Structure formats: structure tokens, C-alpha cells
Amino acid sequence: MTEQDIMNPKKMPLQPEKATLEGKNKFLGFWFFLGGEAVLFASLFGTYLALNGSLNGGKSAEEMFGLPLVFIMTMLLLTSSLTSVYAMHHLRNNDFKRLQLWMSITVILGLGFLACEIYEFYHYITDYGFTFRSSAFGSAFYTLVGFHGGHVVFGLAWITALIVRNAKRGLNLYNAPKYYIASLYWHFIDVVWVFIFTVVYLMGVL
């Protein structure tokens, strides 16, 4: 495949993200990477479950966590996952404008989630004195949820960079895999949040 075929394909293939060998490699390699990330979060979950009762005299999960805010956060993130699916639908359709639009909406929803999380942490620290250093529970909570939050920040920066970089040149076989794996990453963040919602918040409160 020549450079011309990659950068300005005459006809877009059905799955542009896997049309080149580089694309195929990225697709498979990224799935493996997510497998490693799954082990990373599993280790953090294990640590959290071992330490979530070690309050060191502080407030417990039941006394602090409020489900309404967490519900809003869950909805924001789940919806952002859905909008990134729409974006991938338009990647397959070769409709670049809508791809960019839905990716932008994904970023906005992700920012909303992040704002809620920052507020949540601020609330725990100022109202309950529940910090990273106050107890083993605090260390485990902020590390698990914070690692997820860090992934959200990285994902938002990544997707924003893609949207800005490619704004003027449209879709081709070189950047299609980049969009695709960014959306894979975003789905993964969403799945991890579903587990955090269940294990940290629901099991913490109920």
C-alpha cells in the first residue's frame, strides 16, 4: 500500500481502522494493553476490598457516600460511552463531520464526569476530613478512584488532541485506527467505572 492509498484512499474500506497492517497491529496490541490494565485495576480493587474497613477512627463509606451524585456521574460516563459508539458508527460510514461531532460530545460528557469527581473529593476532604493520608481506607479509596480519574484525564486529552489534529484533513487509513483505539480506551474506562460504582459505592452504602 503506497502513502497515497493510506493518506487519501479513493474508496474507504468497510473497516478503515483495520485496513492497514499498522491498523491491525494497533487494534490487537491495544486489546492486549487493556488486558494488562484489567489486571492493574483488579489489583487496586483487591487492595481496596482488603482495606475498606480500616477507618482509623474516621467516617465509614456508609456515612459519607451519597448515591445521587454518583448516579449522575455514572449516567454521564455511560452516555459518553454511547456517544463514542455513535462516533465509531460514523467512522465506518466515512462521515467525518459526525465522527468529530460525537467525539466532541464524548469529551464534554467526560469533562462533566470529571467536574463531579473533583467536587466529590473536595467534599470528602473538607466536610469529613477524609483524605489520602487519614486512614488505610482513605489511601485505598483515593488510589482506586483516583487511578480511574487519571485515566479519564488522559483519555480526554488524547481524544481532544485527535479531534484538533485531524480537524482540517478528514478521515484516512492512517488516523482511523487512532480514533478507534481511543474509543476502545474510553469504553474500558467506562467498564472500570461500572465496577467502581458497584464495589465502592453500592456495596459501601447498601
Added chain:
Amino acid sequence: MSTLAASNKRSFWSVVWDYITTVDHKKIGVLYLIAGGFFFLLGGLEALAIRWQLVKPMNDFVSAGFYNELITMHGTTMIFLAAMPLIFAFMNAVIPLQIGARDVAFPFLNSLGLWLFVFGGIMLNVGWFTGGAADAGWTAYTPLSTISPGEGMDYYVIGLQISGAGTLMAGINFLVTIINMRAPGMTYMRLPLFTWTSFVASALILFAFPALTVGLFLMMFDRMFDSAFFDPAMGGNSIIWQHLFWIFGHPEVYILILPIFGVFSEVVSTFSRKRLFGYSAMVFATVLIAFLGFMVWAHHMFTVGMGAAANAIFAVATMTIAVPTGIKIFNWLFTMWRGSIQITTPMLYALGFIPTFTIGGMTGVMLAAATADYQYHDSYFVIAHFHYVIIGGTVFGLLAATHYWWPRMFNRMLDERLGKITFWIFFVGFHLTFMIQHFLGLWGMPRRYWVYLPDQGLDLGNAISTAGAFLMAIAVLILLYNIIKTAIKGEPCGDDPWDGRTLEWAVPIPAPHYNFKQVPLVRGLDPLWVEKMDGRKEMTPSEPLDDIHMPNNTVLPFVMTIGFFIAGFGFIYQKYDNALNALIFVGMGIALGAMLVRSLKDDLGYHIPKKELEKEARK
């Protein structure tokens, strides 16, 4: 050496620049070999210092504190900075050739993984110069490691984090390379065993290393940011570290040994001039060992107090691993059975490996018996056991691979006579050092003690052990002499010096940077041998001659690594002065900036035009 020959014409700095920016798997393999070899010598010096301290009772060669640093850095260096990178050296040098590929799937990541390992290794050793290296044992058990004063353990945490990230990338890279880049006809069940075992080891890396990453993060937070994971006073639990460490640590020993099983499978088959006996059983056993390897981590923690049920389950699971390993031992023996055996240096190592590793395996089963382990735990018996499997397995294998693939990498044969002398001295020295340690352990000598009292029945055994260690050091010096001698005086070895069976020997020596002018068609297991049996000298091409696509060199991986390296110092020293947080921002800024450049700047590689390839052919 093609690279040396070229360097005569080019300036020194242009060669350095070429190697810093290279994405060629062959050059990256050479760099892994040099860096891994350097750390192997460093770890060896530490081992000699340990043995010299123990040569007689109540010796005062080193202080107690320095002894702790020596044992910690010896273990950490040998596992993370010598054994694994040396395995990566051969994986890089050989696997793309064995599967008929022009490069790895992610040449950029390959370079990044190398530099992260190199700078992580340097980071670990910086501690020596800043008031003491890591000193809590290579397992870094908490709370000893979290309260260890000074910055030694900080360097351990950050250094391993950086080099571990590099290892993870290398693992993903080889998984994808082996799945996606195989030549036509190279089906999974035709993969050479070295490729198969490296593939499985890469999967182990992928699923084991993140547990270490998390463990190191938690320790980093406890040491540098006052969190409470391992501090019982704050409700923390120090056993979490042991679990996370061994969830990584046990698969790690299979990461170290599986590719070596592959090396010996290649060597035994080549020098018995026979197909490997029980190929599919070998593959099955490899996968089974890897699978079981994740189920047994707690056998390192029998004495922690997990309870009888947990101990029993982990004991039985551990013992089952002996079954697939036994399958392998018998397959190597049956491969040699009625083969026309050539006793070359690599073959000698294979012959030495089989009984040595079997002894290590048997003491492993002894240790797996949980009730008996209460007696062996933390004694020299354990030291003897894991040196039998790691030196008798991994190091013998690496030395075999060095002699076997040296001509492939450097266009020189190592001197066979010197090679055999190296083997015998190393082999005798090894058994002298470690056989007696089984008994020292059973006689009551605990590990990690810097002195022992006279007349406890330990004097002679320790003296013998130290003598053996110096024999091994002499063997390594002979190997170095061999390398220097053949580099200066040796003749180019030409193509296929061992009359090989697998694809890496079908590539001319020295290899063109695109490996295969035309990707070969694979027609069976041991593809080159299949062609030779049909009376051909070369592989049948699977495609007409055409333009070849190659990746561009890049300096970004090196820049990224420098960024993480700088940030590492920031993390370690910010506790003294808030202004040092600036180092974190500068370092992470450089690293993330380089990532952004990588993401935004198009890099499509280049093509070698067909005409140029035809011109080369005519020369």
C-alpha cells in the same frame, strides 16, 4: 561485525546517534545484549562480594548494612536487569527472523521498551552514590521496605517502575508480532519452539507485571506521600505487598525459564539433527505451565499464616507444575535418542542443563510440601533451590543462546575450544557453589545473615561455596576473552554456520536491514530443513520482488525515557523541598510532550524501491 565494519567509515558519534534512534530489531537486540551483559557483570560482582563476606565465620569484609544492600541489589539486578533483558536480546535478534517478518509489530515501542529498561536500571543503581542502595531484600517486604531509611528503596521503587513499564511494552510487542507478522504458511503449530515459548512468556509478562506496577505504586505512595497501605498503625496491612509481589513474582520465574526451554529445544534439535520429539506436547506443556504459574503465588507465603486449607491448595497446585515440566525433560531426552549428536558448546550447555534443572525441580517439589516448608523457609535450602533453576536453567540457557546465535548476530563464531572450557569451569563452579548450600540450609543456616559463628558446622561448606563462585567468575572472564578474541581475530562465519533448521538461518549473515528481500513461503515445521531435504539451498519466496516498507528511525523514545528519568528524581526528593516538585513537572512535561509529538506528527515510514533491491542483487 557488519556494524563494526560500517563504523570504520562513519564517525563515532554518528554510530551512537544511529543506535539511540534505531528501531531495527536486530540493533535493539544488540543493545539489550550489551546493557543486560553489563548488569550481569555488575550483579556477578555483587555475588562475589557476598560470597567473600561468607568465606569464613565472623568475617568483616563488609558491614551489615552494606551486606543488605549487596544481597538486595544482587537479586534485583540479576532478575530485572540481567536475565530478562538478555532474554529480550535474543527474542529481538531471532524471533522476527524465525517467523519470516521484516520487523516487529511496534518498532517504536521496541525502542521505548529498551530505553526504559536501560534508564530504570541506571536509576536503581544511582542509590549506591547517594548514601546507600536498596537494602530490604529483592522481595522488598513491608514494613521493612517502607521504614528503610535513606533513598535506597525509593530508587528501587522508581527504577523498577520505569524498567517494568519497558518490559510490559516489550511483552505486548512480541505478542502482536507473533500473531500478526508471520510469513505465509507459518501456522501456529509450525512456530519454532523459541518463538512459542517467548510468545507464552510475553503473555505472562502482560498479565503479571501490572500487579507489580500496583504494588510499587502503593509502596511509592507510602514512602513518598505518607499514605497508609502497609502501616498497621493507620489500619494498613503489610501482607498486601506480599500478595501483589508474588502474584507478579511467581509468573516472573516462568517468564525467565520458558523462553530458555525454547532455546534448549532449538539447540537439542539442531545438534541431534532431528525434529524435536513431541512438538505438540511441548507446546501444550508450555501453555499449561504458564496457566498453572498464575495459580501458585502463595507457596512463597506458606509461613505467613494463611491457614491449612489455603496452604494445602497452593501446595497441590504447585506440585502439578512438575508434570508438564517432566514432559519437557523427557521430550528433550527423546529428541537426542538415536540422533546424530554433535557436542558443540550450546549442546554442552543443554546436556548440563537437563540434570541440573531436574535437581532444581525436585527441590522445588520438596519446598512445595507446605508442612516441610516451615523447616526450609528462609534457609539456604531455598537459596540453593532457586539458583539451581535460575542459573542451571536461565543462565545455562542464555550462555547456550549466546554461543548458538552469536554468529547470527555478529557474523563471527565464538571459539569452540574456549567455549567448552568456559562450560566446564562454569558447570563445576556452579555445582560447587550451590550443591553444598542445600545442606547448609538443612544444617540451619538462614538466608540473608551477614555473619555466622565459628564451629557450627557451617565453616567448610561456606568456604567450598565461595570457591565455586570464583570458578564461575573465571568462566565468565574466559567468555569475555573469547568474545574479544574472536571480534579482533575471527573470520566472518558466512551463512548458516550450524546447518540450521529454522528460518533465522535462511537469512544471509550479516542480515540486510529489511531481513527478507522476499517474504519466504513456509512449507512445514523446521522450514529451512524442509527445503534442504528437497535439495534446495534457499527458501521459496511467497511474493514477487516489490518495494519494501520500513519504519523511520526516531529519537522520541529516548527523549520520553529521559523525561521519566528526570521526573523520578523529582518524586524521590520532593519530600525535602517543595521546589523539587518542579523536577516532576519538567520530567513529565518532557515525557508527555514527546508522546504528544508522536501522536500528532505523521510517521508513515519509507519504502525501499524495487530497483534498489534489484541493483543490490546484481552486486
